[in-house]
Amino acid sequence: MAPYARLTGWGMWVPERVMTNQELEAMVDTSDAWIRRRTGIGERRIAGSQDTAVTMGVAAGRRALEVAALSPQDLDLIIVATVTSERIFPACASQLQHALGASRAAAFDVNAACSGFIYALVTAYQFVLSGTCRRVLVVGTEVYSRILNWQDRSTCVLFGDGAGAVVVEAGPPPTDALSFVLGSDGAGADLLYVPGLCGAAGPFNQDGHHYLTMVGAEVFKFAIAATVAATQQALAAAQLDISQVDILIPHQANYRIITAAARALEIPSERVFMNLERYGNTSAASIPMALCEAIDQGRLKKGDHLVLVGFGGGLSWGAVALHWAGGRN
Numbered sequence: 001m002a003p004y005a006r007l008t009g010w011g012m013w014v015p016e017r018v019m020t021n022q023e024l025e026a027m028v029d030t031s032d033a034w035i036r037r038r039t040g041i042g043e044r045r046i047a048g049s050q051d052t053a054v055t056m057g058v059a060a061g062r063r064a065l066e067v068a069a070l071s072p073q074d075l076d077l078i079i080v081a082t083v084t085s086e087r088i089f090p091a092c093a094s095q096l097q098h099a100l101g102a103s104r105a106a107a108f109d110v111n112a113a114c115s116g117f118i119y120a121l122v123t124a125y126q127f128v129l130s131g132t133c134r135r136v137l138v139v140g141t142e143v144y145s146r147i148l149n150w151q152d153r154s155t156c157v158l159f160g161d162g163a164g165a166v167v168v169e170a171g172p173p174p175t176d177a178l179s180f181v182l183g184s185d186g187a188g189a190d191l192l193y194v195p196g197l198c199g200a201a202g203p204f205n206q207d208g209h210h211y212l213t214m215v216g217a218e219v220f221k222f223a224i225a226a227t228v229a230a231t232q233q234a235l236a237a238a239q240l241d242i243s244q245v246d247i248l249i250p251h252q253a254n255y256r257i258i259t260a261a262a263r264a265l266e267i268p269s270e271r272v273f274m275n276l277e278r279y280g281n282t283s284a285a286s287i288p289m290a291l292c293e294a295i296d297q298g299r300l301k302k303g304d305h306l307v308l309v310g311f312g313g314g315l316s317w318g319a320v321a322l323h324w325a326g327g328r329n
């Protein structure tokens with residue numbers, strides 16, 4: 001009989017340092033009013049000099065293991081979603097595995113930008129449902145503050161640093177995940193990217209920078225369409241109607257993207273979770289951080305249906321529909 005899988009642990013960690021919109025006013029030609037009106041973001045966290053994707057991911061991972069009542073040695077696999085790893089190699093996941101003391105676990109990274117957590121989560125479920133692994137830690141961890149051009153007002157106001165993690169475990173029936181959706185359109189690769197070290201043209205973009213570059217308006221349109229389509233596909237595969245969704249947890253990029261998608265999906269705003277006002281867009285960390293806060297705020301009850309949905313560089317997107325089992329029990 002095929003094994004069953006469920007999400008049994010969750011945790012998040014953000015750096016202490018808060019950067020307000022007012023601080024950004026002193027750095028670039030912007031205003032608190034513009035940022036709030038166009039994005040919904042009020043502040044974001046910025047990594048300290050000693051914080052990295054590894055240290056933040058370890059902190060979030062430890063909390064997720066605590067909730068799941070597991071020790072690091074119980075883990076069979078660690079999957080880390082990040083595009084802000086300290087090194088090109090080894091993987092952030094390898095460093096995180098060592099720092100956590102998860103000596104039995106295999107480890108690898110997933111690069112799907114802001115969709116990375118969904119890609120990693122779907123992968124974790126496949127490992128558990130196939131019987132290959134019993135306990136998988138999935139981490140989304142990002143330090144975008146180190147890939148931003150702090151003189152570019154069109155991008156530097158949008159992102160923040162943080163980490164979130166979940167544990168996916170083999171367990172008694174039923175499996176809490178009901179459907180998985182993943183997608184990619186590499187034709188949009190130039191719309192949102194950070195140059196690498198190994199490109200034929202060298203490590204810079206057209207402007208001579210190595211920072212994140214984004215065609216905001218194009219990504220905006222894609223983001224709404226991808227959120228709507230991925231959610232609808234996940235619901236159809238799970239044989240659910242949008243009216244049965246108790247909470248939608250989308251990637252936290254811009255409240256205008258989220259509200260436009262929610263309107264198109266015909267889901268009332270009180271069933272859509274948002275915390276981007278306090279963190280900005282934390283890329284692969286945004287969905288697990290939002291999930292943690294939704295749980296902590298008592299927004300999820302056992303038996304609820306939820307959809308996690310993400311989009312980002314690639315272009316890429318993904319969604320998972322779940323029947324919330326309430327953790328380990």
Ligand code: UT7
Pocket residue numbers: 029030031034035038039114153154155157192214216217218219220223253254257281283311312313
């Ligand atoms: O995780 C996925 C990654 N990214 C996203 O999801 C982001 C998707 N895109 C967006 O969220 C929006 O396109 C932005 C928030 C980036 C931009 O908002 P917008 O309403 O689409 O603004 P816009 O790019 O059309 O720019 C409108 C104006 C421009 O001035 P002009 O040309 O009309 O004079 C910009 O130069 O706003 C200006 N502008 C700003 N003004 C003050 C752009 N950034 C700023 C800023 N402060 N920070």
